[in-house]
Amino acid sequence: SQKIEQNSEALNIQEGKTATLTCNYTNYSPAYLQWYRQDPGRGPVFLLLIRENEKEKRKERLKVTFDTTLKQSLFHITASQPADSATYLCALVPYTGGFKTIFGAGTRLFVKA
Amino acid sequence: DGGITQSPKYLFRKEGQNVTLSCEQNLNHDAMYWYRQDPGQGLRLIYYSQIVNDFQKGDIAEGYSVSREKKESFPLTVTSAQKNPTAFYLCASTVTGGNEQFFGPGTRLTVL
Numbered sequence: 001s002q003k004i005e006q007n008s009e010a011l012n013i014q015e016g017k018t019a020t021l022t023c024n025y026t027n028y029s030p031a032y033l034q035w036y037r038q039d040p041g042r043g044p045v046f047l048l049l050i051r052e053n054e055k056e057k058r059k060e061r062l063k064v065t066f067d068t069t070l071k072q073s074l075f076h077i078t079a080s081q082p083a084d085s086a087t088y089l090c091a092l093v094p095y096t097g098g099f100k101t102i103f104g105a106g107t108r109l110f111v112k113a
Numbered sequence: 114d115g116g117i118t119q120s121p122k123y124l125f126r127k128e129g130q131n132v133t134l135s136c137e138q139n140l141n142h143d144a145m146y147w148y149r150q151d152p153g154q155g156l157r158l159i160y161y162s163q164i165v166n167d168f169q170k171g172d173i174a175e176g177y178s179v180s181r182e183k184k185e186s187f188p189l190t191v192t193s194a195q196k197n198p199t200a201f202y203l204c205a206s207t208v209t210g211g212n213e214q215f216f217g218p219g220t221r222l223t224v225l
Contacts, residue, residue, distance in 0.1 A: 004155065008153065032212065034212065034213070034214075036214075041201075041219070041221070042218055042219065043117075043203050043205075043216030043217050043218050043219050044156075044203070044214075044216050045216070046213040046214065046215070049212050049213065089155070089156075093212070100158060100161075100171070101158075101214060102155070103148075103155035103156040103157075104155050105153055105154050105155045106155070
């Protein structure tokens with residue numbers, strides 16, 4: 001069956017450390033992967049997109065990698081801050097999906113001061 | 114400021130009642146979407162529309178209906194046929210062929 005999975009357990013890290021979140025998928029052929037941030041009771045906000053033929057993408061303190069062999073994307077936040085505390089959603093758009101985007105359930109990140 | 118608005122933010126409904134959630138965007142986007150979010154689950158697609166007067170069912174369309182009479186508006190009706198309607202509902206839009214989805218603030222629907 002097709003699945004997109006993120007760690008359901010919350011990730012707790014100390015301020016200043018690098019947070020790494022994982023997104024694994026099964027039985028999809030993604031054209032690209034996206035990462036969104038969602039604060040409690042709010043809509044998701046787009047952060048980064050990485051295409052199938054890209055290995056890595058960076059934006060300020062954010063970095064995303066995409067390994068189509070492992071069927072995995074990693075999302076890194078360097079020099080994390082308490083303001084980075086939120087839920088981070090992974091989403092993929094499959095080649096055959098048309099306009100459909102498939103979202104993971106998200107991983108909650110807590111950054112302690 | 115351009116963006117997507119959803120109203121109301123909180124909505125309470127009695128069983129057996131239909132209710133309509135509003136979604137408006139001034140981003141001039143062609144495509145609009147409705148998702149449902151439940152705890153521990155990813156966003157699930159209810160309906161989407163790529164152009165005015167056209168829309169398609171998503172993965173969980175049963176018990177819901179939509180209309181797209183204007184480019185800016187994509188209201189969602191939760192009917193009494195939806196067996197478990199309590200959830201957080203999110204509206205989104207994209208430029209046609211675009212990658213990034215812009216989301217509204219969401220409506221939390223509770224059935225009493």
